Amino acid sequence: xxxxxxxxxxxxxxxxxxxxxxxxxxxxxxxxxxxxxxxxxxxxxxxxxxxxxxxxxxxxxxxxxxxxxxxxxxxxxxxxxxxxxxxxxxxxxxxxxxxxxxxxxxxxxxxxxxxxxxxxxxxxxxxxxxxxxxxxxxxxxxxxxxxxxxxxxxxxxxxxxxxxxxxxxxxxxxxxxxxxxxxxxxxxxxxxxxxxxxxxxxxxxxxxxxxxxxxxxxxxxxxxxxxxxxxxxxxxxxxxxxxxx
Amino acid sequence: xxxxxxxxxxxxxxxxxxxxxxxxxxxxxxxxxxxxxxxxxxxxxxxxxxxxxxxxxxxxxxxxxxxxxxxxxxxxxxxxxxxxxxxxxxxxxxxxxxxxxxxxxxxxxxxxxxxxxxxxxxxxxxxxxxxxxxxxxxxxxxxxxxxxxxxxxxxxxxxxxxxxxxxxxxxxxxxxxxxxxxxxxxxxxxxxxxxxxxxxxxxxxxxxxxxxxxxxxxxxxxxxxxxxxxxxxxxxxxxxxxxxxxxxxxxxxxxxxxxxxxxxxxxxxxxxxxxxxxxxxxxxxxxxxxxxxxxxxxxxxxxxxxxxxxxxxxxxxxxxxxxxxxxxxxxxxxxxxxxxxxxxxxxxxxxxxxxxxxxxxxxxxxxxxxxxxxxxxxxxxx
Numbered sequence: 155x156x157x158x159x160x161x162x163x164x165x166x167x168x169x170x171x172x173x174x175x176x177x178x179x180x181x182x183x184x185x186x187x188x189x190x191x192x193x194x195x196x197x198x199x200x201x202x203x204x205x206x207x208x209x210x211x212x213x214x215x216x217x218x219x220x221x222x223x224x225x226x227x228x229x230x231x232x233x234x235x236x237x238x239x240x241x242x243x244x245x246x247x248x249x250x251x252x253x254x255x256x257x258x259x260x261x262x263x264x265x266x267x268x269x270x271x272x273x274x275x276x277x278x279x280x281x282x283x284x285x286x287x288x289x290x291x292x293x294x295x296x297x298x299x300x301x302x303x304x305x306x307x308x309x310x311x312x313x314x315x316x317x318x319x320x321x322x323x324x325x326x327x328x329x330x331x332x333x334x335x336x337x338x339x340x341x342x343x344x345x346x347x348x349x350x351x352x353x354x355x356x357x358x359x360x361x362x363x364x365x366x367x368x369x370x371x372x373x374x375x376x377x378x379x380x381x382x383x384x385x386x387x388x389x390x391x392x393x394x395x396x397x398x399x
Numbered sequence: 400x401x402x403x404x405x406x407x408x409x410x411x412x413x414x415x416x417x418x419x420x421x422x423x424x425x426x427x428x429x430x431x432x433x434x435x436x437x438x439x440x441x442x443x444x445x446x447x448x449x450x451x452x453x454x455x456x457x458x459x460x461x462x463x464x465x466x467x468x469x470x471x472x473x474x475x476x477x478x479x480x481x482x483x484x485x486x487x488x489x490x491x492x493x494x495x496x497x498x499x500x501x502x503x504x505x506x507x508x509x510x511x512x513x514x515x516x517x518x519x520x521x522x523x524x525x526x527x528x529x530x531x532x533x534x535x536x537x538x539x540x541x542x543x544x545x546x547x548x549x550x551x552x553x554x555x556x557x558x559x560x561x562x563x564x565x566x567x568x569x570x571x572x573x574x575x576x577x578x579x580x581x582x583x584x585x586x587x588x589x590x591x592x593x594x595x596x597x598x599x600x601x602x603x604x605x606x607x608x609x610x611x612x613x614x615x616x617x618x619x620x621x622x623x624x625x626x627x628x629x630x631x632x633x634x635x636x637x638x639x640x641x642x643x644x645x646x647x648x649x650x651x652x653x654x655x656x657x658x659x660x661x662x663x664x665x666x667x668x669x670x671x672x673x674x675x676x677x678x679x680x681x682x683x684x685x686x687x688x689x690x691x692x693x694x695x696x697x698x699x700x701x702x703x704x705x706x707x708x709x710x711x712x713x714x715x716x717x718x719x720x721x722x723x724x725x726x727x728x729x730x731x732x733x734x735x736x737x738x739x740x741x742x743x744x745x746x747x748x749x750x751x752x753x754x755x756x757x758x759x760x761x762x763x764x765x766x767x768x769x770x771x772x773x774x775x776x777x778x779x780x781x
Contacts, residue, residue, distance in 0.1 A: 245672060
């Protein structure tokens with residue numbers, strides 16, 4: 155086993171004739187927290203969606219936890235099991251309770267006994283500080299609570315890597331903090347994380363490396379300290395000057 | 400101006416609504432007489448009701464003949480035309496229900512009706528416990544049990560009753576129930592097929608759906624009952640009823656597929672992505688995440704097509720099968736009951752039975768719809 159959790163090499167992706175990702179090379183080591191930022195349409199979300207094969211790609215190679223992504227569906231499911239994903243729009247299952255949302259995949263994908271899955275789910279709901287909501291339906295929860303359920307749901311699969319696709323962008327401002335706090339805790343526990351976000355405070359606090367994307371390409375990879383105080387690329391400087399006032 | 404600030408010192412009092420807003424008077428005003436056009440329409444509808452209802456009530460109840468043993472009871476007496484001949488319906492009621500099913504074996508049909516009612520009720524009651532089990536009972540156990548019960552199995556002491564003897568409400572219920580129980584699963588598969596990423600699967604689903612939708616049910620039934628025997632040897636040719644059932648199933652499946660597809664289209668892409676991201680496979684994703692949501696929002700439309708199917712079952716007569724309407728057709732031409740009002744009575748009875756059943760189903764669909772709207776608003780259990 156290598157030390158790399160995710161290895162992306164020479165990745166290209168097209169949407170029709172639109173070149174959405176161009177020559178992406180990025181390696182995430184185990185336990186590392188990588189924050190990806192950049193203007194909208196720069197391909198950040200597309201990139202992490204390629205990592206668990208929600209999007210396909212035309213050229214290049216992605217190896218997740220030692221498994222190379224191919225068209226082989228079995229392999230893809232194998233990868234998805236080990237990669238937790240949190241979406242901008244939460245994407246909780248509205249017809250299931252919070253607890254059922256969390257136990258669905260462990261029971262049906264990991265073939266875990268129901269009682270065990272529920273015990274784990276309750277523990278994780280406790281960890282994201284909403285144990286009392288277990289029997290409610292997602293529609294009865296606030297946005298921040300729903301996103302924390304989504305985090306718990308992903309964690310229930312005991313993933314080796316967690317990916318976040320703009321997890322706070324759809325939240326009311328007063329709920330952003332509760333979700334970020336949960337993510338910081340997760341980072342402090344040593345989880346390997348790949349986070350697409352505009353929350354620069356969060357990035358500064360937890361990121362080991364910053365990745366800046368523009369126009370489907372990685373423009374700059376740097377340590378947070380260098381990235382925020384001494385950005386190298388002109389495009390990065392412009393972006394940061396707009397986002398940090 | 401004494402400054403821009405305004406501060407309310409006392410809360411505005413809560414007043415009762417004006418009299419024209421509430422109560423019977425308010426209702427009349429809002430619903431029946433809100434404008435000149437509305438008032439005119441109200442008057443026209445009232446006049447229409449006054450014109451139609453009294454003769455109808457007179458025929459169905461006041462002048463109706465409730466008892467008697469043959470046509471003489473329902474003939475005009477001293478120039479006074481008789482109303483509905485309910486005596487005729489009463490005498491032939493068992494024929495309308497069972498057809499020519501042997502009298503000694505009719506308890507089997509009654510047991511079937513009871514089983515059918517219980518399992519349907521269980522499936523339709525959205526808060527019922529163990530609804531997953533209810534679905535298995537309805538779609539798997541009930542058909543097998545019903546077949547054994549109705550057709551017979553000499554090994555366990557149930558003599559065979561040939562399907563040519565079946566008739567009346569029994570056939571109508573069997574055709575409807577089998578039609579739904581088989582066409583809904585098939586329709587779901589076709590709907591999934593139509594959205595499949597595999598071109599061949601998609602092509603065959605679309606071809607089947609579009610072909611069947613382009614052909615009237617009568618044609619399908621004719622094909623099943625007349626053309627099929629021309630192609631396969633008689634020993635192979637299945638039972639008349641089974642052929643008709645197959646026709647109904649295939650026909651209805653194409654419509655169910657489109658209904659289900661509409662439900663599938665309504666499920667946001669994020670649901671698929673979240674299911675996929677958790678590692679659920681294609682069938683798990685559909686069975687656990689997509690279909691439970693899609694079918695629930697589709698229930699009103701599924702019921703709508705059940706209503707259509709229920710009424711379409713009357714067409715199986717072209718295959719020589721005696722459904723409920725057909726038994727009335729046969730009975731009304733019986734010389735024993737030949738009177739001027741027999742046909743009208745028979746048809747009135749059929750209309751009432753069909754209306755009660757269909758209206759019941761429509762009310763159910765309505766309730767589900769309101770419940771879904773409530774869940775959408777409050778975010779609770781759907």
